[in-house]
Amino acid sequence: MTIHYELHDDIAVLAADNPPVNALGHAVRLGLQDGITRAQADGAKAVVIYGRGRTWFAGADIREFGKPLQEPSLPDLCNLIEASTIPVIAAMHGTALGGGLEVALGCHYRVAVPTAKMGLPEVHLGLIPGAGGTQRLPRVIGSEQAIALITSGRPIDAAKALELGVIDKVEAGDPLELGLDYARNLIAQGAQTRPISKMPAPKLIDFEGAKAGVAKKARGQISPVVAVDAVQNASTLPFDQGLAEERRLFLELIETDQRQGMIHAFFSERQVRKLPELDGITPRNLASIGVIGGGTMGAGIATAALLAGLCVVLIEMTDAGAAAAKDRIAGNLSGALKRGKIDQAKHDAILNEALRCATDYEALSQTDLIIEAVFEDMDIKKQVFAKLDQVAKPGAILASNTSYLDLDEIAASTSRPADVIGLHFFSPAHVMKLLEVVVGAQTAPDVVATGFALGKRLGKTSVRSGVCDGFIGNRMMFTYRSCADHMVLDGASPYQIDRVLEKFGFAMGLFAVSDLAGLDIGWANRKRLAPLRDPQERVPTYADKICEKGDYGQKTGRGYYIYEGRSKVENPDVMQLVEAERTELGITPRAFSDAEILRRYMAAMVNEAAKIVGEGIARRPLDVDMVSLMGYGFPRFHGGPLKWADMQGLPELLADIQSFAQEDAFFWQPAPLLVQLVAEGRTFDDLNKEAAQ
Numbered sequence: 001m002t003i004h005y006e007l008h009d010d011i012a013v014l015a016a017d018n019p020p021v022n023a024l025g026h027a028v029r030l031g032l033q034d035g036i037t038r039a040q041a042d043g044a045k046a047v048v049i050y051g052r053g054r055t056w057f058a059g060a061d062i063r064e065f066g067k068p069l070q071e072p073s074l075p076d077l078c079n080l081i082e083a084s085t086i087p088v089i090a091a092m093h094g095t096a097l098g099g100g101l102e103v104a105l106g107c108h109y110r111v112a113v114p115t116a117k118m119g120l121p122e123v124h125l126g127l128i129p130g131a132g133g134t135q136r137l138p139r140v141i142g143s144e145q146a147i148a149l150i151t152s153g154r155p156i157d158a159a160k161a162l163e164l165g166v167i168d169k170v171e172a173g174d175p176l177e178l179g180l181d182y183a184r185n186l187i188a189q190g191a192q193t194r195p196i197s198k199m200p201a202p203k204l205i206d207f208e209g210a211k212a213g214v215a216k217k218a219r220g221q222i223s224p225v226v227a228v229d230a231v232q233n234a235s236t237l238p239f240d241q242g243l244a245e246e247r248r249l250f251l252e253l254i255e256t257d258q259r260q261g262m263i264h265a266f267f268s269e270r271q272v273r274k275l276p277e278l279d280g281i282t283p284r285n286l287a288s289i290g291v292i293g294g295g296t297m298g299a300g301i302a303t304a305a306l307l308a309g310l311c312v313v314l315i316e317m318t319d320a321g322a323a324a325a326k327d328r329i330a331g332n333l334s335g336a337l338k339r340g341k342i343d344q345a346k347h348d349a350i351l352n353e354a355l356r357c358a359t360d361y362e363a364l365s366q367t368d369l370i371i372e373a374v375f376e377d378m379d380i381k382k383q384v385f386a387k388l389d390q391v392a393k394p395g396a397i398l399a400s401n402t403s404y405l406d407l408d409e410i411a412a413s414t415s416r417p418a419d420v421i422g423l424h425f426f427s428p429a430h431v432m433k434l435l436e437v438v439v440g441a442q443t444a445p446d447v448v449a450t451g452f453a454l455g456k457r458l459g460k461t462s463v464r465s466g467v468c469d470g471f472i473g474n475r476m477m478f479t480y481r482s483c484a485d486h487m488v489l490d491g492a493s494p495y496q497i498d499r500v501l502e503k504f505g506f507a508m509g510l511f512a513v514s515d516l517a518g519l520d521i522g523w524a525n526r527k528r529l530a531p532l533r534d535p536q537e538r539v540p541t542y543a544d545k546i547c548e549k550g551d552y553g554q555k556t557g558r559g560y561y562i563y564e565g566r567s568k569v570e571n572p573d574v575m576q577l578v579e580a581e582r583t584e585l586g587i588t589p590r591a592f593s594d595a596e597i598l599r600r601y602m603a604a605m606v607n608e609a610a611k612i613v614g615e616g617i618a619r620r621p622l623d624v625d626m627v628s629l630m631g632y633g634f635p636r637f638h639g640g641p642l643k644w645a646d647m648q649g650l651p652e653l654l655a656d657i658q659s660f661a662q663e664d665a666f667f668w669q670p671a672p673l674l675v676q677l678v679a680e681g682r683t684f685d686d687l688n689k690e691a692a693q
C-alpha cells in the first residue's frame, strides 16, 4: 500500500509510503483519491497529508511519461483535493517538487519544516508543470515570481516559501505532528476550505517582455518559453480554461524530443555512477590528499578537495611557486566565500589549517591519495610517478590528471601499478562537474571505487573511462574538431560553424571554446601527435599558424576572435590564414549550408562516440552522453550525442557517414558498433537498458 489511511480523532491522515521519493505514480494517486473521498464519508473534520520516509512527494513518477495514462490523472487529483468539503492540510518535509508542490497547492493549507525545499523543476525535464502549477502558483505569488520559479526550475527553501506566501507556517519538528497541530487549530477556529482556484486571476504583467527574456536564456530549449504562455493564461483565462490549456501544452511537450532528451539526462546522471564491477567493493579511506602542481588545474583540484572537507598538501617546485599556488587557492576560496558557499570561519580554517603548501615530496608521505597535475609531458609525468613511488605510504593511491597520455605507461614507472588511476578534472576544477575516472589495465577495483567515492565527495559526476588517447571526452573533441577544420578548409568559416553550434544549443561555439581554453593546449597536442599521424589523414595547419603569431585566445586577447573588454569580434587574420592554406592546397572553397555543417559535425561526434563504446572505453552509451553534457557543454535538451543519434535515426546517420566517406574514406570510417546497431535495428538506448539489467 502506498497511501495509508489513519484516523486521529476527527482528523484523517493520509500517509504516503512510496520510497525512495514518494513519486506520485498511479497507486499513489489512487490512494490519495480514495483517502480524500473516504475522509469526507467518515465525517472527518480535516485531512492531513504527509510523506513517510525522507520526503513529501518529489513529483510525478517520471517513469510513467510517454506511457498510457492511468486514471486519476494528477491534475484531476489536485482538483479533487481542492474540491474537498473539509480542509486539507499539506504537512511538508524533504523536497516538494513538481507534482508534489502541485498537490500541496491543491490542498487548502500548507505547513512545512524549516529544512523543506519546494519548487517546480519540470522545465529541467523538458516539460511545464502539468497539474495546475502554472495556474495556482501565480494566483498565490503573482505572475512575475511564478515565472521566475517555473522557468528556472530552482527550488526555494521553506523560509522563502513562507515569505512569498506559498506556505502558511514553518515549524521544526515531526511533519505529521506539525500537520495535526495545524489541523486542530483550524478546526477549533472553524476554518473553511480555501481553494486557490477561486482566488482572483493574477494581475497582468509585461508577458511579452518576460517571454523574450526567458527565450534568450533558454537558448533553444522550448519548455521555459511555453511555461510563460501557460502562466499568462492564468491572468487572461478563467481558471478551468487555463488548466485545460496547461494540460494541452504539457501533453504537447511530452511528445517532444527535448522531453526525451532531458529525461534521458536525468536518469543517466543517476545511472552513470552504477557500475556492476564496483558492487560490494569498499573504497579506501580518504582523509587527506596530495596535489602536485599549483597551476590553474592543481589549485582548482586543491580548492575542490578543501571545500569538500579534505586536508590538502600541495607540492610546487619552488617556494615562490608554492606561494603563488596558495594565492590561487585563496582567490578561489574568496570566490566561494562571496557566493555564500562557505562562511568566514570555514574559509579561515581551510586556509590556515587544512591546506599545506610545500616543495618537498616527503610532505606527501602520509596522504591517502595524490593527484599529479603537472605539465602534459610523458617524461615529466614518469619522473613524478617514480618519485611518488618512493615517498607515498603503502596503499596510497597515485592519480594522474593527464588529459590524453597513456595511463598504463605512467603506471609502469611505479612498482605499484594497481594503485595508479587517472582522475581527469576539467578546468576550473572546483567549478566543473565532470570527473573522468580513468581505469588502467592493472588498476585495482578498490582504487576505482575510491576514485568514484572522491568524485561523489567533490560533488562531481564521475564517468568511468578506459585508456585511449584523450579518453572519452577529448578523444571525441579531437574528432569533431578535425571535422570542423576540414569544413573550414573546404569553404566554411569558424564563425559560421560557431553560429550553427550556438543555434543548436551550445553556450559557445567550438572555436570560441578553444579561445577560452587556450589555443596553445591544442597546438601542443597536435605537435605530440604529428609523428603518429597516418599519411592519409587531412591535417590543416592554419590553427598552428595562429599560435605561431603568439595568439593563444582569450589569455592573449586574440585567437579566433579579438577580445576587447567583454565583447569579441572575428579576427580577420584567421580567414587570411585559411585562404592562404586553401590556395596552397588548390582547394576551391564551396558554400556550406548551416544544416550541412550540423550534419557533418554531429555525424563525426556520434561516429567517434560509437567507436569509444564499441571498444569498451566507455561502458555504455550513456557514459558518453554524460561526459558531453557535464564537461563539453553539449545541450542538455538533446540528451547527449548518442541519445540525439537515436532520436535522429541511426540508419540516417550511418547513411550520412557513408556518403561523406566518398570524399574522405580515411576520416569517415563508420564505427563497427553503429553498423551493427543499424543492421540489427537497435539503438544506443537498447544498449543502456541491457547494461542496467
Ligand code: 3H9
Binding pocket: 020, 021, 023, 058, 059, 060, 061, 062, 063, 074, 075, 095, 097, 098, 099, 100, 102, 121, 122, 125, 127, 128, 129, 130, 131, 133, 267, 270, 271
Ligand atoms: C512532474 O511532477 C510533472 C507534473 O507537473 C505534472 C504531471 C502530470 N519519478 O535523485 P536521487 C528516483 S515532473 C521517478 O538519487 P536524491 C531516482 O531515479 C517531476 N523516480 O536522490 C533514483 O532512482 P534510483 C518533477 C524518481 O536524494 C531515486 O529516486 N519532479 C523521481 O539525490 C533517488 O533519487 C522532479 O523533477 C521521480 N519524480 O535527490 C524531481 N525522482 O535509485 C526529480 C527521483 O533507481 N527528482 N526518482 O537511481 C529529484 O530532483 C531528486 O531525485 C530528489 C532526491 C531531489 C527528489
